[in-house]
Amino acid sequence: MAQRSETPTTRRVAVVGTGYVGLTTGACLASLGHHVQCCDVDRTKVERLSRGEVRIHEPGLGQLVRDGIRSGRLEFTHSSTAAVRRAEAIFLCVPTPMAPDGSANLAQVESAVREVRDHLPADSLLVTKSTVPVGTAARLSELLDRRDVAVVSNPEFLREGLAVRDFLNPDRIVVGTASAAAARRVSELYARLEAPTVHTDSASAELIKYAANCFLATKLSYVNDLAELCERVGADIGGITECMAHDHRIANSFLRPGPGWGGSCLPKDTAALLHAAEAIGADLPLVRAAVEANRRHQRRVVDKVVAMCGGSVTGVRVGMLGLAFKAGTDDLRDSPAIAVARRLAELGANLIAFDPALRGDEPGIPAGVSLADSAYQVAKGAGAVLVLTDWPEFRDLDWPQMVGLAEKPVIIDTRNLVDPRVLERAGAVFCGTGRAPNRDSGEL
Numbered sequence: 282m283a284q285r286s287e288t289p290t291t292r293r294v295a296v297v298g299t300g301y302v303g304l305t306t307g308a309c310l311a312s313l314g315h316h317v318q319c320c321d322v323d324r325t326k327v328e329r330l331s332r333g334e335v336r337i338h339e340p341g342l343g344q345l346v347r348d349g350i351r352s353g354r355l356e357f358t359h360s361s362t363a364a365v366r367r368a369e370a371i372f373l374c375v376p377t378p379m380a381p382d383g384s385a386n387l388a389q390v391e392s393a394v395r396e397v398r399d400h401l402p403a404d405s406l407l408v409t410k411s412t413v414p415v416g417t418a419a420r421l422s423e424l425l426d427r428r429d430v431a432v433v434s435n436p437e438f439l440r441e442g443l444a445v446r447d448f449l450n451p452d453r454i455v456v457g458t459a460s461a462a463a464a465r466r467v468s469e470l471y472a473r474l475e476a477p478t479v480h481t482d483s484a485s486a487e488l489i490k491y492a493a494n495c496f497l498a499t500k501l502s503y504v505n506d507l508a509e510l511c512e513r514v515g516a517d518i519g520g521i522t523e524c525m526a527h528d529h530r531i532a533n534s535f536l537r538p539g540p541g542w543g544g545s546c547l548p549k550d551t552a553a554l555l556h557a558a559e560a561i562g563a564d565l566p567l568v569r570a571a572v573e574a575n576r577r578h579q580r581r582v583v584d585k586v587v588a589m590c591g592g593s594v595t596g597v598r599v600g601m602l603g604l605a606f607k608a609g610t611d612d613l614r615d616s617p618a619i620a621v622a623r624r625l626a627e628l629g630a631n632l633i634a635f636d637p638a639l640r641g642d643e644p645g646i647p648a649g650v651s652l653a654d655s656a657y658q659v660a661k662g663a664g665a666v667l668v669l670t671d672w673p674e675f676r677d678l679d680w681p682q683m684v685g686l687a688e689k690p691v692i693i694d695t696r697n698l699v700d701p702r703v704l705e706r707a708g709a710v711f712c713g714t715g716r717a718p719n720r721d722s723g724e725l
């Protein structure tokens with residue numbers, strides 16, 4: 282962990298919402314020496330967290346929560362008013378999901394502000410970590426109607442699966458407010474972290490978050506478009522992205538092709554930025570194209586499965602490796618794997634899935650998908666096996682055994698995870714993303 286050596290000032294902090302962002306924020310701020318009260322409307326979650334039980338799959342977070350509780354610096358309550366009563370800074374970490382029209386739904390942010398506004402101490406800071414559209418800080422200031430409380434925009438850039446590491450080693454800390462004093466006080470909370478701090482106005486801080494996520498989504502759609510082209514012209518996307526990555530201006534990240542991008546952030550944030558632009562008569566054709574391409578890339582996965590199964594998946598047992606939107610998380614929100622599963626189920630496939638991070642009771646597992654206890658159980662009797670999530674353990678499976686267990690040796694590896702030479706030697710008929718299939722499935 283990169284931290285500065287100077288002794289930081291200990292502050293009293295409240296965190297509203299204990300999901301991926303709120304729990305990470307609370308536990309990490311406690312580990313930095315602050316006294317943190319976290320609150321959540323979900324009473325069961327609060328009870329579990331108070332006992333040190335963390336149900337989300339996030340490396341290091343459970344230990345950090347238990348350390349925080351033991352040190353007396355991390356507490357949980359279901360009462361937001363109790364949590365904020367003595368806090369100097371109140372972090373809003375509640376969801377901002379996609380509304381049906383694509384905009385960011387701010388209902389939970391606004392309701393959290395309404396709940397706490399009359400209980401905030403004088404001279405406290407209301408810090409927005411939730412991803413919110415430009416103008417939200419101004420709107421919350423109006424809603425708050427308290428001249429003695431500063432609203433500060435402090436977007437969070439952590440990735441799921443790497444939440445603790447990213448929070449404690451951020452690429453940058455963004456603090457958006459017109460008040461230099463409020464900016465200094467928020468920056469001080471992070472004083473032990475080694476990261477450039479950008480002090481800007483609240484509108485820019487709000488937009489920075491969308492700008493970054495939409496850039497990442499566009500980069501990925503471009504790579505997946507290139508992968509599609511590779512399949513048509515007989516080129517190999519792996520070699521192409523490797524050569525692109527040697528150019529330091531392009532860099533070696535976000536270049537892996539796959540079944541399309543997903544998760545709790547990129548889909549909703551691209552939609553929200555497009556909606557916000559449209560609302561003021563502006564257009565962002567690149568972002569729009571990236572979103573459309575992403576839909577096509579997810580559909581292409583289904584088309585490939587159908588083609589590899591000889592034109593129909595009706596009654597075919599299709600084994601799915603991975604349901605989460607990427608490796609390292611149990612989050613199913615807007616997962617391309619779930620979109621693919623839903624479509625295959627509609628087409629009549631019998632779906633069996635394994636994901637190492639899932640317990641089985643997570644919301645979002647589509648009806649018709651049964652969960653297996655292992656990857657080998659998924660392969661047993663399958664007419665096709667589909668790799669959807671880039672868990673490293675899927676690469677390291679005994680693939681000859683997997684192929685042997687299947688009824689038909691058909692493998693669709695959307696993440697290019699498995700060594701094609703191993704599959705070839707095992708006698709599989711397989712295809713990946715951005716490279717030619719090894720042979721026609723009609724040969725089966």
Ligand SMILES: NC(=O)c1ccc[n+]([C@@H]2O[C@H](COP(=O)([O-])OP(=O)(O)OC[C@H]3O[C@@H](n4cnc5c(N)ncnc54)[C@H](O)[C@@H]3O)[C@@H](O)[C@H]2O)c1
Pocket residue numbers: 297298299300301302303320321322323326361374375376377389392393396410411412413437438439440441545546
């Ligand atoms: N998940 C990520 O990787 C990530 C990263 C950066 C930013 N963000 C942004 O952070 C925000 C939160 O995302 P998340 O993934 O942590 O959400 P989440 O769904 O995991 O957790 C949100 C929590 O807030 C609670 N909550 C809702 N209303 C509340 C209220 N009034 N008072 C107290 N608790 C309340 C919910 O019960 C839930 O436990 C979103 O705006 C998201 O876009 C998410």
Ligand SMILES: O=c1ccn([C@@H]2O[C@H](COP(=O)(O)OP(=O)(O)O[C@H]3O[C@H](CO)[C@@H](O)[C@H](O)[C@H]3O)[C@@H](O)[C@H]2O)c(=O)[nH]1
Pocket residue numbers: 412437438439440441442494497501534535536537538539540541542543544545546547550606607608
């Ligand atoms: O080379 C790559 C990299 C990613 N992905 C996919 O892209 C999606 C998003 O991945 P990632 O960005 O790692 O996931 P998140 O945890 O949702 O993180 C994004 O969204 C967060 C919430 O806003 C931000 O804080 C992070 O900075 C931003 O990376 C997933 O479906 C990945 O499988 C690829 O297909 N290929």
